[in-house]
Amino acid sequence: MRLTLRWQPSRNLAGLALLGWLVASVPLSLANAAQMPGFDEVYGLLRSNLTGMAEAELEQALLKGLLQQLGPRVNLITNASESVTGGQAGHGLTKSAVFDQSFGYLRVAHVGAGLATAVSEALAKLNATNRLQGLALDLRYADGFDYAEAVNVADQFVAEERPLLSWGETKARSSAKTNAFGHPITVLINGQTAGAAEALAAMLREARAGLIIGGPSAGQASLFKEFALRTGHRLRIATTPVHLGDGQAIPHTGLTPDILVAVNAEDEKQYYADAYKVIAKPVSPPPPGRAATNQTSGATNRASRLNEADLVRMKREGLDPASVVTGSDRVTAPPKPVVMDPALARALDLL
Known part of the structure; x- marks a missing residue:
């Protein structure tokens, strides 16, 4: 297959659209498999023939397309407070809970110093009041x-000694232990699970300690270097991949979950804030010619009536018939709350 470009000068923005296709839309694998036109040739034609756009605007369009194509391995950093060591301070364990008095839940927002201690203490506290049979580790x-x-x-969940991770010149192994958390683990990830959080999920899966559930991760498990630019921005470039214990690099395309749970991005944020939240969905109208029906129309709220035998029995026992709660007036226990978060519900079902 030979990919060729036939350029026809135009007095509109069609040329820019074509360049955007070349830079941002064509996968790099396709560029290797097919001969692409030379950048200098295309750029020269654009500079000479494209009207309605200044050269500086053209360069900005090229830069945006290049960053889009190379992301997430290349990022333009504009926030001065963000650094290659991560945007947050502290261990990042933000929530612990128990579902059904049997399944622990730990939420991590950031992998930082002290997280292992925080996880260990949280598990001990949950185990002190419950008999945990599994754990959902939320890395979304x-x-x-x-x-x-x-x-x-990860070492807390692996009983045997084995290689876990290597990055740069560092190689890390788990230690042999008898007190590892030996119950099933499900790990929740999504498109914003990045860096060391991706590595944590990948290690638990590679060590056969956990099952990954959710959506593909961000693909930022690498060592990065930052370069200061004249504008005050910084260019962050992935220079070294991070490898699992089996020698496989964590892919820059992100982790693929063992069980994919597709959730709308906006809905996922709401479920993350409240796992029990019921999100109203639009209801499709009934087909033409078919009227909507009320499925509960046959139900009745009338209280059941006392018969003569009941009245005689109550009089014999000294009870007041007027004080008896019957029918719909009977007090029932409130329904048990149901986890509506699709990913978390699936994770708990598998424990």
Whole structure:
């Protein structure tokens, strides 16, 4: 297959659309498989023939397309407070809970120093009042670049000694132990699970300690270098991949979950804030010619009536018939709350 470009000068923005296709839409694998036109040739034609756009605007369009094509391995950093070591301070364990008095839940927002200790203490506290039979580790929206701390967390769930992770010149192994958390683990990830959080999820799966559920991760498990630019921005470039214990690099395309649970991005944020939230969905109108029906129309709220035998029995026992609660007036226990978060519900079902 030979990919060729026939350029026809135009006095509109069609040329820019074509360049955007070349830079941002064509996968790099296709560029290797087919001969692409030379950049200098295309750029020269655009500069000479494209009207209605200044050269500076053209360069900005090229830059945006290039960053889009190379992301997430290349990022333009505009926030001065963000650094390659992660955007948050502290261990990042933000929530612990128990579902059905049997399944622990830990939420991590950031993999940083002290996370392993926080996880250990949280598990001990949950076990003190419950008999845990499994754990859901929620790494959705979690980030961080502290790979050593990610290893320390994973080590708590691996009983035997084995290689876990390597990055740069560092190679880390788990230690043999008898007090490892030996119950089933499900790990929740999504498109914003990044860096050391991705490595933590990958280690638990590779060690056969956990099952990954949710959506593909961000693909930022690498060592990065930052370069200052004249504009004050910083260019962050992935320079070294992070490898699992079996020698496989964590892919820059992100982790693929063992069980994919597709959730709308906006809905996922709401479920993350409240796992029991009921999100109203639009109801499709009935087909033409078919009227909507009320499925509960046959139900009745009338209280059941006392018969003569009941009245005689109550009089014999000294009871007041007027004080008896019957029918719909009977007090029932409130319904048990149901987890509506699709990913979390699936994770708990598998424990």
